[in-house]
Amino acid sequence: MTMLVHITPAKNVRAIRRGGIRAQSLADASQTGVYCLPVMPSYQLTHQWVRELRRGGQRTLMAVHFRVPDGEEVSVGHYGSPRVHVSSAEAAALVTELEDPRGYEVIIARSIAAKEIHRIRRVNQVTGWRYSPDAHGTRPCPFCDPGGYGASKIRKAFDEE
Known part of the structure; x- marks a missing residue:
């Protein structure tokens, strides 16, 4: 099972505990999915999107850790580039082994059920880049x-x- 983390506003936590993470339309509006990153040895890299997401006006963001099967197909790539479709285990290995994984994202094309959530935790609000x-x-x-x-x-x- 691949461990991934999704960053979300604190106001969504109750709904996520109850019903999971809902897939939303992506930036290019061509599909729906859940943005996430693999849990890496570095806290800074795992939660790198926090500062950029805070620019949208959210005061407090939370990290939702969840597991998906290793063979599940996901999209992975840098946020401004085309993405490739690989298994979740391959995506986690690809991002973790990069020299500079900043700006990469993994997209799961379905909602995450509440039973797949491992934990929800506070995250340092000044981590990451803008x-x-x-x-x-x-x-x-x-x-x-x-x-x-x-x-x-x-x-x-x-x-x-």
Whole structure:
């Protein structure tokens, strides 16, 4: 059984304990599924999506650990790239063995039943990256977030160089 983790707002925990994780339409709207990552030896890499997901306005996020059969077909890939279809065990091995697994995601094309959930736990709210895995130290896009917190200070720092 492959252990995976799904990051969700704390307000969803009661419903998840009762009925599991519901599959939702994905970003490209072509299918439905559950975003997750394999549990890796590194806490930072396992929960890398927390800061990026908090940008959506959620105050507290929780980690839902669950198990799926090793042979179940999932999609895996970097969030901006095409994904490949492999078994869940192969996806976990692929992501875990990468030199830099930041930005990768596993998608299960079905809902997760409540009986498959192993545990639900709090997660450090400042873990992970924002915008993209290597965004720190790069020039910000003036059109993407012109009025964001600290945006003028960041633009000014790059203009002085």
